[in-house]
Amino acid sequence: MGFKALCLWLLFVSFLSYIYTPMPDNIEETWKVMALNAVAKTGSLMALCLENIGVMRYEEFVSMLISLDYTEPHSDEHITVTDTTFVDIPVRLYLPKRKSEAPRRAVIYFHGGGFCFGSFKQKAFDFLNRWTANKLDAVVVGVDYRLAPQYQFPAQFEDGITAVKFFLQDKILTKYGVDSTRIAISGDSSGGTLAAAVTQQVQNDPEVKHKFKLQALLYPGLQVIDTQLPAHRENEHAVVLTRDIGIKLVSLFFTKDEALPQAMRKNQHMPLESRHLFKFVNWSTLLPDKFRKNHVYTEPVLGRSGVSLPALMDHRALPLIANDALLRHLPPTYILTCQYDILRDDGIMYASRLQNVGVQVVHDHVEDGIHGALSYMASPFYLHLGLRIRDMYVSWLDKNL
Incomplete structure (x- = not known):
């Protein structure tokens, strides 16, 4: 009993210390963000403690907490919602009920979660996909891919491309009444990583008949070659997602x-043969002055880790390192980044690279944005910021799809 009381007391103290973490002056709903940050970081601390004493792995505990927020496929008067599989990949389908004289638009959505947790079943993602289907009168497909560390790269990419290729078949598009010329792919955070990688594959694969009209990437993570970007330095202890936790998840x-x-953590993880990729992630040339500020560029140190991982040089895992020839065939792209986010500079650099090869890009930067804002759109954990980002994303789709 004494040990349990001690644990509860330590968690309470941790919560109090986190809740009084100073916030940037322009953060909306400051106290709500402080509370959410305290809950998230206290939960993360508990997960790390359980991992360190051998009770449960970090990602298993976080997944257990997130699973409490899962929803069933609930249909309403506007949308029919069903869970099914594409090949053997779980998907949730949102099909508008009202009659349509012409084939509908479609959106494929990949959820975030650091590749280690999350699902289309989460209340916020279910809400977002339902909202998208209703507002656009579109067929929406939420995709669940296998999660790390039980399944590591390239399992997530393979699941993503399998589900997408299945959906893009003529017979499947006809079955769901989809216009093959008006299909978008999108995702947030690690789901944005996956959406970007799948788009590169689909748009450059001559065997895929139907291509994406648009892609939308919401605060995506697109590289790990350099872990000392300005965004990493400025947001090392950011709201919800810190630099250490980001590194832990992407490593898994x-x-x-x-x-x-x-x-x-020391920026010494890349192999010697990766030097030719640095130009694709060189923030000193790809970031506007506004984001470079007074930071000094230092090239990552090569060959120190002793870990041999070819995946660290694979554009299917890190879409920002794809060469220009692959990027030229990409569709018009929407990229949203948040100021207080360790992944901020990934999206900004990708926007620069796409624009440099002639791809049409719309980049929205949210000055008061935090990572994972779309996860906070449903009661009791909702932020006006999440709803604002939702509306920016859906509005762009509506105008361009």
Whole structure:
């Protein structure tokens, strides 16, 4: 009983210390963000403690908490919602009920969660996809891919491309009444990573008949070559997603070897043969002055980690390192980034690279934005910021799809 009381007391103290973490002056609903940050970081601390004493792995505990927020496929008067599979990949379909004389638009959505947790079943993602289907009168497909570390790269990419290719078949598009020329792909955070990688594959694959009209990437993570970007330095202890937790999750995406996250924290994880990729992620040339500020660019140190991972040089895992020839065939792109986010600069650099090769890009930067805002759109954990980002994203789709 005494040990349990001690644990509760330590968690309470941790919560109090987190809730009084100073927030940027322009953050909307400051106290609500402080509370959400305290809940998230206290939960993360508990997960780390349980992992360190051998009770449960970090990602297993977080997944257990997130699963409490899962929803069933509930249909309403406007949308029919069903859970099914494309090949063997779980998907949730949102089909508008009202009659349509012409085939409908469609949106494929990949959820975030650091590749280690999350699902289209989460209340916020179910709400977002339902909202998108209703506002656009569109067929929406939420995709669940296998999660790390049980399944590591390229399992997530393989699931994504399998589900997408299945949906893009003529017989499936006809079955769901979809216009093959008006299909978008989108995702947030790690789901944005996956959406970007799948889009690169589909648009450059001559065997895929139907291509995407648009892609939308919401605060995506697109590279890990350099872990000392200005966004990493400025947001090391950011709201919800810190630099250390980000490194932990992306490391599990590749390997369980603890040498990788240790090397990533020092920016010494890339192999010697990766130097030719640095130009694709060089923030000193790809970031506007506004984001470079007074930061000094230092090239990552090569060959120090002792970890041999070819995946660290694979554009299917890190879409920002794709060469220009692959990027030229991409569709018009929407990229949304948030100021207080360790992934901020990934999206900004991708926007620069796409514009440099002639791809039409709309980049919205949310000055008061935090990572994962779309996860906070449903009671009791909702932020006006999440609803604002939802409306920006859906409005762009509506105008362009």
